Amino acid sequence: xxxxxxxxxxxxxxxxxxxxxxxxxxxxxxxxxxxxxxxxxxxxxxxxxxxxxxxxxxxxxxxxxxxxxxxxxxxxxxxxxxxxxxxxxxxxxxxxxxxxxxxxxxxxxxxxxxxxxxxxxxxxxxxxxxxxxxxxxxxxxxxxxxxxxxxxxxxxxxxxxxxxxxxxxx
Amino acid sequence: xxxxxxxxxxxxxxxxxxxxxxxxxxxxxxxxxxxxxxxxxxxxxxxxxxxxxxxxxxxxxxxxxxxxxxxxxxxxxxxxxxxxxxxxxxxxxxxxxxxxxxxxxxxxxxxxxxxxxxxxxxxxxxxxxxxxxxxxxxxxxxxxxxxxxxxxxxxxxxxxxxxxxxxxxxxxxxxxxxxxxxxxxxxxxxxxxxxxxxxxxxxxxxxxxxxxxxxxxxxxxxxxxxxxxxxxxxxxxxxxxxxxxxxxxxxxxxxxxxxxxxxxxxxxxxxxxxxxxxxxxxxxxxxxxxxxxxxxxxxxxxxxxxxxxxxxxxxxxxxxxxxxxxxxxxxxxxx
Numbered sequence: 001x002x003x004x005x006x007x008x009x010x011x012x013x014x015x016x017x018x019x020x021x022x023x024x025x026x027x028x029x030x031x032x033x034x035x036x037x038x039x040x041x042x043x044x045x046x047x048x049x050x051x052x053x054x055x056x057x058x059x060x061x062x063x064x065x066x067x068x069x070x071x072x073x074x075x076x077x078x079x080x081x082x083x084x085x086x087x088x089x090x091x092x093x094x095x096x097x098x099x100x101x102x103x104x105x106x107x108x109x110x111x112x113x114x115x116x117x118x119x120x121x122x123x124x125x126x127x128x129x130x131x132x133x134x135x136x137x138x139x140x141x142x143x144x145x146x147x148x149x150x151x152x153x154x155x156x157x158x159x160x161x162x163x164x165x166x167x168x169x170x
Numbered sequence: 171x172x173x174x175x176x177x178x179x180x181x182x183x184x185x186x187x188x189x190x191x192x193x194x195x196x197x198x199x200x201x202x203x204x205x206x207x208x209x210x211x212x213x214x215x216x217x218x219x220x221x222x223x224x225x226x227x228x229x230x231x232x233x234x235x236x237x238x239x240x241x242x243x244x245x246x247x248x249x250x251x252x253x254x255x256x257x258x259x260x261x262x263x264x265x266x267x268x269x270x271x272x273x274x275x276x277x278x279x280x281x282x283x284x285x286x287x288x289x290x291x292x293x294x295x296x297x298x299x300x301x302x303x304x305x306x307x308x309x310x311x312x313x314x315x316x317x318x319x320x321x322x323x324x325x326x327x328x329x330x331x332x333x334x335x336x337x338x339x340x341x342x343x344x345x346x347x348x349x350x351x352x353x354x355x356x357x358x359x360x361x362x363x364x365x366x367x368x369x370x371x372x373x374x375x376x377x378x379x380x381x382x383x384x385x386x387x388x389x390x391x392x393x394x395x396x397x398x399x400x401x402x403x404x405x406x407x408x409x410x411x412x413x414x415x416x417x418x419x420x421x422x423x424x425x426x427x428x429x430x431x432x433x434x435x436x437x438x439x440x441x442x443x444x445x446x447x448x449x450x451x452x453x454x455x456x457x458x459x460x461x462x463x464x465x466x467x468x469x470x471x472x473x474x475x476x477x478x479x480x481x482x483x484x485x486x487x488x489x490x491x492x493x494x495x496x497x498x499x500x501x502x503x504x505x
């Protein structure tokens with residue numbers, strides 16, 4: 001059976017892409033394989049590790065369990081799209097400052113899950129941080145520093161909003 | 171891991187989807203969020219020829235009926251369910267149970283209807299069968315069970331967290347099997363209790379909506395999920411308790427206790443429930459004996475490394491905690 005490809009129109013990090021993909025291609029495969037956006041990591045492939053987390057319309061989803069075809073009409077944000085005008089996103093900066101990165105494999109997922117959390121809950125409690133990050137596994141045992149980074153990011157974003165900086169987080 | 175090849179079909183309505191399922195028969199699988207199906211497809215446990223996707227179907231927002239019942243679209247994502255103000259007000263137990271499912275990422279994709287139709291799981295079935303456990307088990311069409319090698323049936327468990335919550339609220343399920351083939355029935359009738367084919371739905375039937383009646387919806391309730399890690403994990407067991415309490419605030423009028431992840435479907439602790447009406451819920455002995463009865467009547471299946479005796483003990487503890495929490499803090503004594 002010859003396999004038919006389908007044409008999709010995807011909106012990724014604000015850029016429109018028209019691509020021919022196989023219907024069974026997942027979003028992570030398209031992001032990494034066809035668009036070269038390898039910041040999104042392919043971990044377990046079955047929804048256990050959260051390394052492939054991306055934002056769809058601002059909410060975190062697993063790109064390894066999402067068909068790329070079904071992402072049409074949704075605004076996808078990957079880790080490549082969170083920096084603004086060449087300046088790191090406050091969450092990325094907080095992760096660096098807190099030393100919340102060891103091997104870095106979980107970091108894109110952690111950062112995107114944190115951005116989604118802080119958009120909804122600007123000052124999250126420890127329990128809320130735990131709940132928001134439960135879907136991303138860090139095997140370097142760096143959770144304390146990651147939680148610290150989330151708190152730093154919350155403070156940084158609050159300070160920025162006070163200062164009236166125009167850079168919007170996705 | 172890649173998904174196996176399939177022909178993707180995207181109908182515009184639920185009736186049309188039911189028609190397609192009817193046409194394709196066993197070659198087709200219905201998908202909504204895909205968070206339960208896609209891992210199985212990646213492991214090649216399920217390799218459908220046609221994938222009928224509900225992503226093109228128009229969804230409706232939860233709304234109240236004239237009689238106060240809450241109607242929820244089966245295609246509502248668990249994340250939306252846990253955030254929705256109307257669900258949190260009128261069916262808080264449902265939103266609480268939805269919040270306990272998996273992780274935020276999965277909840278944003280997974281749907282209510284999909285969670286009710288989860289495939290049963292066991293430690294052996296839910297993995298790649300290419301280099302170990304190659305001989306097909308009952309679920310894969312063979313005639314052996316890796317969990318109970320001498321057994322003659324499938325011992326997988328039904329791990330949905332939302333199902334026990336809906337069971338305890340006397341929820342009604344609406345399904346469509348195509349134009350003019352709608353029917354509705356209590357959620358208890360959705361499950362066979364047999365892990366091999368856990369659902370009573372016909373192959374072409376799709377859950378369209380669920381209706382949470384007002385009686386238990388806003389009553390006292392509690393949902394507890396027991397697992398090794400507190401976070402993202404399938405339940406070792408989950409307990410949903412819904413109570414109707416008399417005006418004095420402590421006499422039980424009606425009770426529902428539903429338990430998930432202990433069998434091939436969610437189960438009710440009928441004997442424990444029967445002993446509660448008319449009893450004083452602030453009396454710790456009443457609650458204790460109900461929990462003990464529940465642990466006696468339900469025999470949890472050992473699964474995912476949990477031993478049966480351990481689960482039975484945890485069941486008693488969790489039912490006790492859930493009942494205590496649902497009964498609320500003991501009202502001040504009339505001095």
